[in-house]
Amino acid sequence: MESIDWSLINWSRAQFALTAMYHWIFVPLTLGITFIIAFMESIYVKTQDPKWKEITKFWMGVFGVNFAIGVATGIILEFEFGTNWSNYSWFVGDIFGAPLAIEGIMAFFMESTFIAIMFFGWNKVSQKVHLLSTWLVAIGSNLSALWILVANGWMQNPIGMHFNPDTMRNEMDNFWEVLLNPVAANKFVHTLVSSYIVAAVFVAGISAWYLLKNKNVILAKRSIIIASVFGLAASLATFLTGDESARVVAKYQPMKLAAMEGLYDGQQSAPLIALGLFGERDPQQPNKENFALEIEIPNALSYLAFLDPDAFVPGIRDLVHGNKKQNIPSYEERIALGKKSIDGLAAYKKAKKAGDEVAAAKNLKIFEDNFEHFGYGYYFGKDPHLLVPNVKMSFYSFHTMVILGTHFLILFILLVYFMYKNKLPKMRWLLWIAVWTIPLAYVATEAGWVVAEVGRQPWVIQDLMPNLVAVSKIDTYSVQITFFLFLVVFTILLIADIKIILHKIKKGNKH
Secondary structure (H helix, E strand, C coil), X not given: CCCCCHHHHHHHHHHHHHHHHHHHHHHHHHHHHHHHHHHHHHHHHHHCCHXXXXXXXXXXXXXXXXXXXXXXXHHHHHHHHHHCCHHHHHHHHHHHHHHHHHHHXXXXXXXXXXXXXXXXXXXXXXXXXXXXXXXXXXXXXXXXXXXXXXXXXXHHCCCCEEEEXXXXXXXXXXXXXXHCCHHHHHHHHHHHHHHHHHHHHHHHHHHHHHHHHCCCHHHHHHHHHHXXXXXXXXXXXXXXXXXXXXXXXXXXXXXXXXXHCCCCCCEECCCEEEEEEEEEECCCCCXXXXXXXXXXXXXXXXXXXXXXXXXXXXXXXXXXXXXXXXXXXXXHHHHHHHHHHHHHHHHHHHHHHHCCHHHHHHHHHHHHHCHHHHHHHHHCCCCHHHHCCCHHHHHHHHXXXXXXXXXXXXXXXXXXXHHHCCCHHHCHHHHHHHHHHHHHHHHHHHHHHHHHHHCCCCEEECCCEEHHHHCCCCCHHHHHHHHHHHHHHHHHHHHHHHHHHHHXXXXXCCC
């Protein structure tokens, strides 16, 4: 097997992570604020109160800036599949391309078509047609997320397909199985409702700033009511879907769960680490870091993962070295079986070319019987610990997300309560918390994606394709140059986005 250019792999990963994380700065606000705007315009059409129209148009302006820059970063992200990950694109093009094509043809087309009416049709179409356009923009943006997350969910749990050994591509067998993939379904709902929190925090925080400065008071009071109720509902939904996520991850990606909780040794009745801080490396296990500080909730991890407080939760050592008592094969065993599958495929291709149908059929069976371990075979002769994700990054990202999620829930409860009591403008301490929670919302949503993507490393497609195979055979320096080029361009775009939005906020709803 040819030598591996780890520098190329790491720089390609870094470039994709950079693009994805910058893109994700803009996406959650788009997904959530479109619904907030639709609710506001619905109230305007119902009440005919011109103040609601002004409020709606103000938040539309903020959305428009965010949407435009988000599209620019998203286009570059899709190009990178072909430039930096061409082997991956070839391997899964028949499956991964289908949801993205539907996203472009149906969802994005609908969103971009009706966004023109939404912005420029106030005096050109009836109120009901305009309102319908606003709702279709909200629905369209969320449908875009659906197809992208279906594609991502398939990468985390590849089903509904078969591998064609003649074309060397995965081909779709069952579209509905891909669409209704339990990983994709959970990821879609959890990602959406958590994005709604970002939008709600954004609107509530800006409204709180207006109340502190005693500016645009009517806009602020009405906006904070809509945002807080919307955010409270989204927070509750996020916790429910996050609870379901634990069981989905435990079933399909047990190594990710172990990394998220820093669980090295599997346990019966496993506790959940509510708060933890890594310390020194374990002298007896060089790949393990002990906790210097940990606060545990007894039996909670077993219950979250399997709805059984006494269930066994496998740890990193169980997955790498195996656990015969729990019937968990070791990574060494899976690597051997994966190598057998890879060799079977190579022998099949050779026999097929030579016209030996008997040998071809025999080797095809060997390949297919061991295909579920196929990706592990690329680690033959290598340290199986390379298949373990970055534990510290996964652990801290997961716990940051959960802690901040709890903060958002409490914040929305307090905002709704004091608005109901008509005391919120006097609660300056709470208003300042709402303002400073805006950046925390972005930290939380980025942390969620770090958990999802870093936690499954090194798999680009779970168990079938690691990143060392997926990467394009290009010069490392070209990836490094474009990495820093994108960093500069995206940073300029982000600064421009922030400056334009801040200008609109300072201006308020004045025309």
